[in-house]
Amino acid sequence: MRCDFVRASLLLPLFLTVVLTACDSKSDGNVTNYPLDSIVQLDKVQNVNQSIDLLLHFPFDVVSQIKWQQTAGEPVVILAKTSKVISFTPMLAGDYSFSVSFVLNDGIEQILKKNITVNDNNHKLTTRLSHEALAGNKVSLRSQLSETIDINTLTWQQIEGPSVTLTADSGGELALFFDAPQVDVDTIITFEASATDSDSNTIYRDQVAILVEPAAEIGSNAYFSERKASVFAYNSNSPYVDDLVTCIYSNTLTSSCTLSQTPLIAEEVKSSSMTPSIESIMDRVVVSHHWMGDRFKDFLSNNDTNNDIKNLLRATTAIVISYDVRPSFYWAATGAIYLDAENFWLTPQERDTINEAPDYRADFGKDLQFTMPWRYVKDNASASKSYSKSARVTRTATDALYRLTSLMYHELAHANDFFPSNEWYVHSSNQRVLDAAVSTTFESDELAITYPLKSQEMRDLAQVSFTGETANQTQKNYLPTDIEVFFSPEGASDFYAYSSLREDYAMLFEELMMQSRFAVIRDVAITNQPIGESISAADYIVTWGQRGRIGDDKLTDRVLFSASRVLPEFDSQAAINLVPTPIEMVEGSNWFDNLTISPIGANVRKMMGQRNSVSIFTEFAQPSSANITPEQENNFNRYYQKPLPLH
Numbered sequence: 001m002r003c004d005f006v007r008a009s010l011l012l013p014l015f016l017t018v019v020l021t022a023c024d025s026k027s028d029g030n031v032t033n034y035p036l037d038s039i040v041q042l043d044k045v046q047n048v049n050q051s052i053d054l055l056l057h058f059p060f061d062v063v064s065q066i067k068w069q070q071t072a073g074e075p076v077v078i079l080a081k082t083s084k085v086i087s088f089t090p091m092l093a094g095d096y097s098f099s100v101s102f103v104l105n106d107g108i109e110q111i112l113k114k115n116i117t118v119n120d121n122n123h124k125l126t127t128r129l130s131h132e133a134l135a136g137n138k139v140s141l142r143s144q145l146s147e148t149i150d151i152n153t154l155t156w157q158q159i160e161g162p163s164v165t166l167t168a169d170s171g172g173e174l175a176l177f178f179d180a181p182q183v184d185v186d187t188i189i190t191f192e193a194s195a196t197d198s199d200s201n202t203i204y205r206d207q208v209a210i211l212v213e214p215a216a217e218i219g220s221n222a223y224f225s226e227r228k229a230s231v232f233a234y235n236s237n238s239p240y241v242d243d244l245v246t247c248i249y250s251n252t253l254t255s256s257c258t259l260s261q262t263p264l265i266a267e268e269v270k271s272s273s274m275t276p277s278i279e280s281i282m283d284r285v286v287v288s289h290h291w292m293g294d295r296f297k298d299f300l301s302n303n304d305t306n307n308d309i310k311n312l313l314r315a316t317t318a319i320v321i322s323y324d325v326r327p328s329f330y331w332a333a334t335g336a337i338y339l340d341a342e343n344f345w346l347t348p349q350e351r352d353t354i355n356e357a358p359d360y361r362a363d364f365g366k367d368l369q370f371t372m373p374w375r376y377v378k379d380n381a382s383a384s385k386s387y388s389k390s391a392r393v394t395r396t397a398t399d400a401l402y403r404l405t406s407l408m409y410h411e412l413a414h415a416n417d418f419f420p421s422n423e424w425y426v427h428s429s430n431q432r433v434l435d436a437a438v439s440t441t442f443e444s445d446e447l448a449i450t451y452p453l454k455s456q457e458m459r460d461l462a463q464v465s466f467t468g469e470t471a472n473q474t475q476k477n478y479l480p481t482d483i484e485v486f487f488s489p490e491g492a493s494d495f496y497a498y499s500s501l502r503e504d505y506a507m508l509f510e511e512l513m514m515q516s517r518f519a520v521i522r523d524v525a526i527t528n529q530p531i532g533e534s535i536s537a538a539d540y541i542v543t544w545g546q547r548g549r550i551g552d553d554k555l556t557d558r559v560l561f562s563a564s565r566v567l568p569e570f571d572s573q574a575a576i577n578l579v580p581t582p583i584e585m586v587e588g589s590n591w592f593d594n595l596t597i598s599p600i601g602a603n604v605r606k607m608m609g610q611r612n613s614v615s616i617f618t619e620f621a622q623p624s625s626a627n628i629t630p631e632q633e634n635n636f637n638r639y640y641q642k643p644l645p646l647h
């Protein structure tokens with residue numbers, strides 16, 4: 001077997017360029033160097049801080065009803081107990097034991113056991129995360145290095161399985177991405193990473209693997225043309241368990257299911273004035289990993305105190321949280337919302353299970369001379385935290401609350417646009433979800449008629465920045481001052497509002513809810529678009545910007561129109577009355593320096609509770625996230641919502 005190498009070279013302090021090749025290996029997928037009908041352990045010698053990977057390897061049999069459990073040793077976290085592959089990183093030396101029970105070929109249950117000794121040698125190179133994937137699934141792998149490891153010595157070698165085409169992330173750690181190849185039987189694809197310790201000259205090695213399962217070819221008329229992850233109903237006893245996956249997140253879906261198969265959650269309460277129970281909502285949750293459903297349930301239980309999210313969910317048929325959803329979106333064809341699991345993880349182990357594949361829109365609009373960054377702000381600091389992939393951190397639910405809640409307000413505004421409360425009970429149960437959704441009288445259309453946005457220039461530019469259209473020369477020549485002329489006189493809350501009528505409607509609602517419920521205010525600005533590899537905060541110079549744009553008189557009626565229709569239970573008039581006038585950003589200062597423009601003294605806070613109050617700048621908070629660059633912040637803010645046709 002011939003294997004070439006993957007060599008990482010450090011060209012700039014913060015960026016990596018990677019040359020990637022792979023093995024010419026057993027491409028038929030039917031030959032393997034690993035023992036059959038057994039538990040495969042990748043690394044024969046295990047050390048502290050080195051991932052342990054166990055694969056249930058029965059390539060010529062049907063394996064079902066899998067259940068892993070630890071039977072001895074210091075407890076470790078196993079997040080995929082029903083998968084053919086488990087992976088974890090022990091932090092203490094000692095003897096560990098595991099067992100896995102399963103049913104083979106619909107026959108008798110079988111049990112296999114595995115004993116592992118972990119040595120007390122701190123391993124300075126760890127690769128994550130071994131897991132199973134369907135043929136065609138997107139896969140990401142990452143190496144974690146100690147500070148004493150020379151990144152220039154990092155080498156990847158594919159040592160098993162059919163050759164795959166690799167790509168790489170250019171971050172501080174090396175992440176590999178590839179699409180799982182087509183296979184006829186369960187096939188293990190293995191990589192080994194190696195690197196040298198600059199202190200001791202020791203070479204460290206670690207292996208990581210993907211067990212690829214065969215999958216039927218995706219039909220030309222399938223709703224999902226890209227391979228979707230294997231998912232399951234969070235509640236196995238849900239009354240909808242037989243239809244949830246096939247109707248909501250399956251490559252076999254070729255036609256919208258009926259409302260009898262996947263009814264709106266509103267059907268659980270039978271009245272537009274009632275709030276659905278958490279239990280009834282969780283009956284509609286589909287996940288790739290059980291922990292994702294646990295986190296969503298905790299969010300509804302602990303952070304939806306006003307029942308906003310539970311009430312908004314009445315307009316949906318299901319909630320999908322999967323490791324391969326990126327970015328989040330609502331889809332009228334199924335009536336479901338699809339949520340990126342990045343919004344839910346709390347532990348590094350949970351984060352490991354999420355695919356890192358970058359948002360496909362990351363390079364849209366790069367030919368333009370301007371950008372329009374935005375962020376949510378609370379007390380003169382960014383309301384959301386970002387975490388480097390290299391950091392093995394644990395975060396709290398509060399750390400992710402504002403980002404997740406703003407996302408939920410936005411996507412559920414779409415759901416309630418397609419299924420407004422006055423139409424929840426008018427559709428026949430035999431009607432397809434899609435047919436019911438598009439038969440509505442869209443409130444977003446009414447918004448565009450009653451309070452239209454007029455700038456065709458902004459609409460055309462939004463197609464470049466959010467849908468990937470090629471910029472023409474006129475658009476490439478626009479300066480930030482030109483964009484100020486187009487945007488500032490209008491009633492849009494954000495550049496993204498110009499991408500479609502539906503997005504305009506959802507953006508207005510989202511911003512009001514965040515400001516009213518959490519005193520979290522939205523910034524939007526027009527800046528230059530810096531060019532180069534090492535972009536810093538000082539490179540984004542503000543030409544124009546506002547904090548709390550929904551307080552601008554040009555937006556008031558539009559915000560009220562949207563909010564009063566998306567969530568009738570919410571007193572949107574009272575809320576808009578309390579929205580202060582916007583705070584203007586400092587022209588010529590950079591985006592980060594404009595973080596501290598709000599007065600936050602106790603007396604001024606009180607004044608800002610009243611609309612049209614006079615801004616008095618007396619006290620300023622220091623930014624709490626000085627390590628977050630505008631580029632990092634804007635990359636998330638700009639791309640986490642999915643501007644696809646909603647129907």
